[in-house]
Amino acid sequence: MTLLLQRILDGLFNGSIYAALAVALAISHRATGRINLAQGEIGLVGAFVALALASPVGAFVAGSTLFAHLPGHPFSLRLATVVAVAVAAVFGAGLQAFVMRDFADLNPQRALNRSIALLICVSALSSGWWGGRARQFGELFPSSSRDYIGIFGARLRYTTIGAWVIVLLVCGIVHLFLTSTRTGLAFRALTAHRESAELSGIQPRRLMALGWAISGALAATAAALAASMSLIDTSLMFRTLIYGLAAVTLGGFDSLKGAVFGGIIVAQAQTLLPGYAGLPSEMSIVGALIVLILVLITRPWGLFGHRPVERV
Amino acid sequence: MMFPIVVNRGSATHKRHMLVLAVIVLALLVLVAFMLPEYQVGRVNRLWAMAIAIIGLNLVLGYGGLFALGHSAFIGLGAFITAWLVEDMRFDHWQAIPFSMAATFAFGSLLALPALRIKGLYLVVITIAVAVVFPSLAKIDKFGIAEATGGANGRKISEEVVPTGIGKALGFTELEAARYRYFLILAMVIVVVFAVRNLLNSRSGRAIIAIRDNETGAAVSGVNLLKSKVFTFGTSAALCGLAGTILALDKSFVAEQDFLFPLAVEMLVGLVIGGVATLGGAFVGAFVIVFVKEFSKNVNIDLGLFVLDGNGPFSALIFGVILIIVTFVMPRGIVGSLKPWFVQKVYRIDPTPPELPDTLQRLS
Numbered sequence: 001m002t003l004l005l006q007r008i009l010d011g012l013f014n015g016s017i018y019a020a021l022a023v024a025l026a027i028s029h030r031a032t033g034r035i036n037l038a039q040g041e042i043g044l045v046g047a048f049v050a051l052a053l054a055s056p057v058g059a060f061v062a063g064s065t066l067f068a069h070l071p072g073h074p075f076s077l078r079l080a081t082v083v084a085v086a087v088a089a090v091f092g093a094g095l096q097a098f099v100m101r102d103f104a105d106l107n108p109q110r111a112l113n114r115s116i117a118l119l120i121c122v123s124a125l126s127s128g129w130w131g132g133r134a135r136q137f138g139e140l141f142p143s144s145s146r147d148y149i150g151i152f153g154a155r156l157r158y159t160t161i162g163a164w165v166i167v168l169l170v171c172g173i174v175h176l177f178l179t180s181t182r183t184g185l186a187f188r189a190l191t192a193h194r195e196s197a198e199l200s201g202i203q204p205r206r207l208m209a210l211g212w213a214i215s216g217a218l219a220a221t222a223a224a225l226a227a228s229m230s231l232i233d234t235s236l237m238f239r240t241l242i243y244g245l246a247a248v249t250l251g252g253f254d255s256l257k258g259a260v261f262g263g264i265i266v267a268q269a270q271t272l273l274p275g276y277a278g279l280p281s282e283m284s285i286v287g288a289l290i291v292l293i294l295v296l297i298t299r300p301w302g303l304f305g306h307r308p309v310e311r312v
Numbered sequence: 313m314m315f316p317i318v319v320n321r322g323s324a325t326h327k328r329h330m331l332v333l334a335v336i337v338l339a340l341l342v343l344v345a346f347m348l349p350e351y352q353v354g355r356v357n358r359l360w361a362m363a364i365a366i367i368g369l370n371l372v373l374g375y376g377g378l379f380a381l382g383h384s385a386f387i388g389l390g391a392f393i394t395a396w397l398v399e400d401m402r403f404d405h406w407q408a409i410p411f412s413m414a415a416t417f418a419f420g421s422l423l424a425l426p427a428l429r430i431k432g433l434y435l436v437v438i439t440i441a442v443a444v445v446f447p448s449l450a451k452i453d454k455f456g457i458a459e460a461t462g463g464a465n466g467r468k469i470s471e472e473v474v475p476t477g478i479g480k481a482l483g484f485t486e487l488e489a490a491r492y493r494y495f496l497i498l499a500m501v502i503v504v505v506f507a508v509r510n511l512l513n514s515r516s517g518r519a520i521i522a523i524r525d526n527e528t529g530a531a532v533s534g535v536n537l538l539k540s541k542v543f544t545f546g547t548s549a550a551l552c553g554l555a556g557t558i559l560a561l562d563k564s565f566v567a568e569q570d571f572l573f574p575l576a577v578e579m580l581v582g583l584v585i586g587g588v589a590t591l592g593g594a595f596v597g598a599f600v601i602v603f604v605k606e607f608s609k610n611v612n613i614d615l616g617l618f619v620l621d622g623n624g625p626f627s628a629l630i631f632g633v634i635l636i637i638v639t640f641v642m643p644r645g646i647v648g649s650l651k652p653w654f655v656q657k658v659y660r661i662d663p664t665p666p667e668l669p670d671t672l673q674r675l676s
Binding site: 035099102106108109110112113114116117118119120121123124125127128129131132238242245246249253285286288289292293296297300302 | 373377379381426429430431432433434436437438440441442444445448449573574577580584588613617618619620621624625626628629631632633635636638639640643
């Protein structure tokens with residue numbers, strides 16, 4: 001029983017990463033109506049920027065050495081991560097505005113091609129800069145062996161709590177932005193019906209770039225969390241992307257709530273199924289895949305998505 | 313000679329032209345085999361295999377309109393089954409072909425079942441996941457899988473395909489094994505091209521295209537969606553399985569790192585460059601990807617802070633850039649874009665007017 005609880009709690013950390021990436025995918029999908037397969041790579045660029053800023057030279061250039069002497073040792077890494085999240089947002093918006101400007105107008109087949117092209121380009125360029133070896137990212141939260149809360153003998157680590165606080169905070173801000181600001185309303189109008197939105201004076205280009213900026217920031221958050229748990233290398237976010245895609249698919253592409261739930265479910269399937277079926281760890285993705293296929297066969301539009309109306 | 317040349321389909325002129333074309337193409341292909349040095353022929357063999365695989369992908373993606381990206385898994389499965397049959401089961405090389413095709417057909421059909429319900433983006437996600445999972449499944453140390461596939465180190469097929477019997481009689485020596493294989497592979501390519509062309513013109517082929525154009529409409533018109541989609545996926549997978557068999561037997565070596573997700577991306581790039589839903593495009597696309605890979609092998613960009621290794625990231629970058637450019641300026645691919653021009657300006661096949669019934673002929 002304790003083991004089960006422990007596995008569930010361990011799975012929660014990955015859940016936060018997948019949830020953040022899934023929400024990022026959902027937002028960029030809402031912005032352009034197309035799936036952005038390069039989402040993970042955009043986030044990865046953010047995480048590498050954080051790493052570069054937190055390195056002695058980068059910290060010096062960015063002026064964050066000023067803060068490095070403050071108590072709480074990895075302060076500069078945290079500050080660098082915040083800056084890098086903003087950088088990733090700008091990067092995402094820039095990609096949307098230049099390389100992917102006609103993304104929303106392409107037919108699905110060509111949009112898929114463009115999306116894959118962006119994925120391999122960004123991934124190749126980032127392996128040009130940071131390829132070769134895996135690097136230590138550092139800790140975002142206290143993660144020594146004593147930093148946990150005991151729940152019925154199982155350990156809920158501070159990193160998990162911290163990750164979820166961050167992810168829920170960011171998702172909450174995005175949700176508030178979408179529901180209670182004028183720009184958010186315009187964004188939702190664009191998602192609901194592009195033509196009508198344009199007729200009522202909404203400028204789609206800016207909003208699409210904005211959507212990609214938000215999703216870039218979310219993806220960078222996911223990447224930083226994933227990197228803080230293990231090492232960071234150039235294939236980190238492609239691996240995560242598969243789970244993120246599974247999560248957003250599970251929840252339905254148009255639902256933020258669904259994306260968060262999808263992240264939790266995928267992470268639990270990933271930890272629990274191989275653990276109890278006695279399969280090697282490479283099979284963990286198979287567990288997620290099986291859950292995904294089962295859900296989609298019964299609800300092809302995802303758990304929280306809207307059933308599409310088809311006209312002949 | 314006046315351009316465009318216009319012929320009637322099935323007329324004597326049309327048949328003569330086709331015959332001349334076939335002779336020229338065959339002569340060129342034979343010439344290529346003897347002009348190129350032996351090690352270059354091995355690369356052309358890879359090109360043929362990729363072309364067959366791209367035709368397979370085209371069936372699902374171009375003609376079927378189903379967004380499937382997991383075809384590297386089918387190629388890998390075909391290759392591993394071939395290695396296992398030849399090494400462990402002591403099959404002859406050619407005997408491995410029907411079995412690996414049958415196995416990949418079954419695997420592909422299995423994947424088609426979710427595709428009945430799952431569409432568009434959702435299908436993309438599932439097939440990408442399959443492509444990503446496959447290599448790690450191929451090396452897990454359970455159920456004897458790692459022994460059969462060679463695990464992470466790969467597996468050598470100890471018995472190479474070398475000239476025997478007729479091949480020896482035709483004068484191929486052991487040193488020219490790749491050239492000998494070239495002709496065997498070429499024969500398979502020709503069979504595949506004609507089989508797929510006829511398939512697309514047949515009832516089931518038209519059903520596949522009808523489903524792409526309007527699924528509900530096709531179903532209402534009496535197309536059996538289940539049968540048709542399973543058949544499309546299965547055939548497509550079987551072609552990729554054949555490509556895998558060819559790759560395995562040509563290199564006499566299989567390893568899971570040859571069948572990673574980038575292979576699926578390469579196939580997509582080849583398909584899109586050549587032209588989606590064109591048969592000739594597969595060859596143009598296969599040529600481009602094999603050429604780019606060979607070209608970039610010797611490139612090593614080192615700018616101090618920015619290092620691109622020719623084997624991996626550099627070719628990926630070129631593919632990505634090509635794909636972006638193609639989707640911007642030539643969305644229908646090379647063959648797809650040139651075809652209207654070719655038909656208008658160079659050579660056109662018009663449908664033959666039907667024979668007039670006797671009564672009308674008497675009137676005129």
